[in-house]
Amino acid sequence: MPAQSKSASKRKANGTPQSTPSSKKTTKRDDDFIMTLDSDDEVPDLDDADAASAGSASESEPEPEPTTDEPLTKNQRKRKEKAHLAGKEKIVESATTKTAASTARKDMALDTNFEFDIFGDGSGADYAGGEETNGGWDMNVKGHRMHKKINVDDIIEKRRRTRPELALPVDDEEDEEESASEVSENDLDDDIKFAEFGDSDEDDDEALDRFGGGDGAIVDEDEDAEEAAEVDSEEDPLSSDVDSDVSDDDDEDMPPIDDDSDSNSSADDSDSDDEAEKAKKAAFFAEEPATTSSKKASADSSSFSTFSLSRPVLRALTSLSFHKPTPIQSRTIPIALAGKDIVAGAVTGSGKTAAFMIPTIERLTWRAKGRTAEAKTRVLVLAPTRELAIQCYSVGQSLAKYTDIRFCLCVGGLSVKSQEAELKLRPEVVIATPGRLIDHVRNSASFTLDDIEILVMDEADRMLEDGFADELNEIVKSCPKGARQTMLFSATMTDDVEQLVRLSLKRPVRLFVDPKRTTAKKLIQEFVRVRGVGSGGVAGADGLSGVGEEQPAGRKSEDAQRPALLLALCTRTFTTQTIIFVRSKKLAHQLKIVFALLGLSAGELHGDLSQEQRIDALTAFRDGKTDFLLATDLASRGLDIKGVQTVINYDMPGQFEAYLHRVGRTARAGRQGRAVTLVGEADRRMLKLAIKKSPAEAVKHRIIPATVATKMLETLETLKPEVDAVLREEKEEQALRIAEMELKKGENMAAHADEIFARPKRTWFQSSSDKEQAATASKAHYEATMDGASNKTGRDRYAGLSRKKRRSRMMRDEIEREKKEAKGSEGAKTIKGGGVNAAIRGAKKMARPTKLGVAPVKVGVKGKGKGKNGGGGGGKKTKSSFSRDFGDKRR
């Protein structure tokens, strides 16, 4: 039996409950950052260009190291970190920035364990994101969180106490040892086979059919038995790998990260492009300097000291046990130090964060300093999710811990006020998610992106996707274009010029270290076939064709089989340090209930949770308080949680990129890891791609015995009413909470109405109604442009009309546009101009003398005199006054 399974059984046999996070003993793992040695004396040596863009480097030396600061105790540090992030820390005015920097240095000193607990006192607000749901104001009047979500664990725990028989029966340790040594007929271990997939498409197809991925293919029992005989699970070399991983937990040293990148794939990347595309890329991208491009050059960078980094940076690297740059770091650092734009891609877990953080921090150490130097926010790092931004913030702070560089984290879900206060001090680096950043740009007085010199986008391909397009445009628009350095990173980075061109890059250098769309070298990918009844058997239980007819109705589809297979995997083999990716928030929540009812400790991570719950779930999993993390794709990118042994894909994601990011949560930084994916008929294409992109020995076919799957299905069946009951209870509680919340909101409104209404309404560059208006505006803009064009020629639109008719048509058009503009929209500035023109033209028309002998237009009540439009259209009086004026003028 695999080691993970044994350890879980041991826990259970010893009576250690697995049920709830709170009841489980905390086992703190070795975490990110360790302070150890001193560094070499290296003197920074940037060239003039660097110096210029880094802010008068020649004038200043790097800030002396904060060696005189008293080290804080761990508790003090934690308290400070919490207070700082919760906005409790005293904010010093900008004149005393120095004091703040010194405090920050103290906070950063020897932070071995970054705390995700950003709230401290729970003062974060569920932010309404500018949507006008709260009347457009931040309702966080007293720092209370508006939405305190219910803790489903309490409900489950209550039910479990009344139904203890729900927990999965687990064999005791002795039984397990026996079963591990005996290979009996009833052995319930999974079969793991090397999936022998060929290189060519045809071979793949055959292999897929053997695997069971063929259309409706029914895998023959004998064939399966034959294949099973080929590779015994006991012989699986990875079984021992996983064992050693477990025992490695206490090992403080980072495993070496492979530095022999297969090839310099920046060029390879374009192989599939046609000539035109290649030419376009050649024109868009700059050549990588010869010093970094060759494999030899990368190999030469065997130490960070070759980059001439300053002493504080080198010290921080040593303290993190970063002794050697990874391939992406070797390639990126020298180019980034030279201030060049970069588009970089390297496999998951290869150290991309440090690849952009190190040169960024290095450049900042050379900025202009001293009393006369103005504090400026010079670096902006954007990340697509809050958790990833928090992680970047942590990495950045650790790498800058011996410098005076200040960081500010601006992400949604956390207190806007404390972020505003921090931004006022103009921290050198802002790490943000796009939405919250835009909010600050629009609503936080004095915060601008005017001084941004370096813009970094982590997971840049994600940020370039449609969902972020408007936000990204808004941000890029707000950053200066001229001297800005832009760096884009992702494991699945695109080099598509059409997409990149929006970011105003300046001849970026393309650094693609690994072949495109590959997985980490030490990742083993397993696939478990999920079979619907029509395909001939119980889920994942190859070799049981025909059993389908006997299945109860509830098991008649692939989806119905997945939970059983998942449970089979999680209770028998991958019993800890496992992330399970699912396609929806609802599913993650339901599975969490199932797990908890069965006594498996699992957290959930998805967008339906409050930020506090998200961070709690992540921290509990990271610290080993929970064995499983049930997550949506929210957690698929970038998260670096040490010790993750297994990633299970409950279902295959729709995009191969998403698959790569998901499985990339394990096998990071040169470690081993395993990904297990449940594969249905519809996933055939993805499976094929995954196989094609991986070395044959890294791909395996796992077969879960039918008896196990069936047993799990039965367990799930008995659990259904309980799950429903928990969901019901949760819904009721939720309704109650919402009622309470509304009440509280009402009270707040009553008690603080003055304060609330006195606040300027927070604006957002685009709400849902804004979106609609933006579309109208862009249409109007387009029409206006067209009109403008036709006016230029003077022919098309108004051609053939008499002067009078043309004028009145133009007038009508102008008024039309003005009406559209009155609906209000950002993008209608050009139309605004049109509106003004219309008004001017209207006024001119009114002022124009009526032809002699032509009766003026009568407006209003006959004979009432003064017309509505002043001199424009009245009765007698108007006429006479006009005549008088005219006559006066003539005189």
Ligand SMILES: Nc1ncnc2c1ncn2[C@@H]1O[C@H](COP(=O)(O)OP(=O)(O)OP(=O)(O)O)[C@@H](O)[C@H]1O
């Ligand atoms: N030079 C180094 N030596 C040792 N470990 C390193 C080095 N650089 C980074 N690491 C470690 O490698 C791990 C992965 O780094 P990081 O999270 O930056 O990867 P990534 O390439 O950004 O991954 P992803 O594509 O998933 O976002 C981290 O735990 C980090 O501490």
